[in-house]
Amino acid sequence: MEKRVSSISPLYSFFMLLSLLFVSVSSSSRIQSNPTPTPWPHQFHSILVMNFSGSNEIINLWYDWTNGRNFNIIQKQLGDVTYDCEWNNGTSFVWTSKKCSRAQLEVGILVPNWLDGAKYLGQQTVDGFLCNVWEKVDFIWYYEDVVTKRPVHWVFYTGRSAHVMTFEVGAVLEDEHWQAPAHCFEGGEKEVNNSDGFTESSMEGVLRSKMVGLNKYKSPSISSF
Numbered sequence: 001m002e003k004r005v006s007s008i009s010p011l012y013s014f015f016m017l018l019s020l021l022f023v024s025v026s027s028s029s030r031i032q033s034n035p036t037p038t039p040w041p042h043q044f045h046s047i048l049v050m051n052f053s054g055s056n057e058i059i060n061l062w063y064d065w066t067n068g069r070n071f072n073i074i075q076k077q078l079g080d081v082t083y084d085c086e087w088n089n090g091t092s093f094v095w096t097s098k099k100c101s102r103a104q105l106e107v108g109i110l111v112p113n114w115l116d117g118a119k120y121l122g123q124q125t126v127d128g129f130l131c132n133v134w135e136k137v138d139f140i141w142y143y144e145d146v147v148t149k150r151p152v153h154w155v156f157y158t159g160r161s162a163h164v165m166t167f168e169v170g171a172v173l174e175d176e177h178w179q180a181p182a183h184c185f186e187g188g189e190k191e192v193n194n195s196d197g198f199t200e201s202s203m204e205g206v207l208r209s210k211m212v213g214l215n216k217y218k219s220p221s222i223s224s225f
Contacts, residue, residue: 035132037115037142038149042066045171046151052160059162062173063109069178070109085178093180100184115142126153127163 042065050057060073068088075081086092088108094101118134124143125131129152131143143153154162 034120036120037118037132037134037144039113039115040065040110041169042112043170043172045166045168045173047165049163049165050160051163052158062171064172065109065112068109071173071178085180093184095181095184098183100180102184118142 044063046061048059056077058075062071070086072084084094090105092103118136121133124133126143130146131152134142139157141155145152150167151164
């Protein structure tokens, strides 16, 4: 009986050692692999504070991938409100109470996983939150809270930045608010084929309208990690 135990013990020890080695290698691989950005929820509402060269704006962003639409309501500091409504077929309306511009863009709204393939840069504390940071084709720098996986901050290649104040997953704007006003269909301003000049202040609108040929843009001067 004693001989049988002694003959099994080395084999048992071997398998135990092999198991521990496998666990160690697996844990090491998980630690060394870079995190990836969390895809956007299919529907959410977010309030953003935008800043560019001292000019401030508040944007109510309504993202609705389920219904193929995106809405940015842009309040300039002590100024007018601009409405930027974008559809997945590339149609975009940007209007105020007095004027309206229409555009037919080459791409629709951002897909939920639009950050796939972004380069991981490490971690940085922004607005009091420890964030994972990614860069997408030298165009946008995206900061996501390490704990909650919610977006915290964006920086565009131009230096325009967005601070995420609220992020309501599942919030949906009622259908009647998506309709462009009558003066968008009464002639007026000439239709344009790109969004330069009228959706520049829209966080999602800027990114969406520039998705073609992003590689031509240069990196902004921001701190390294």
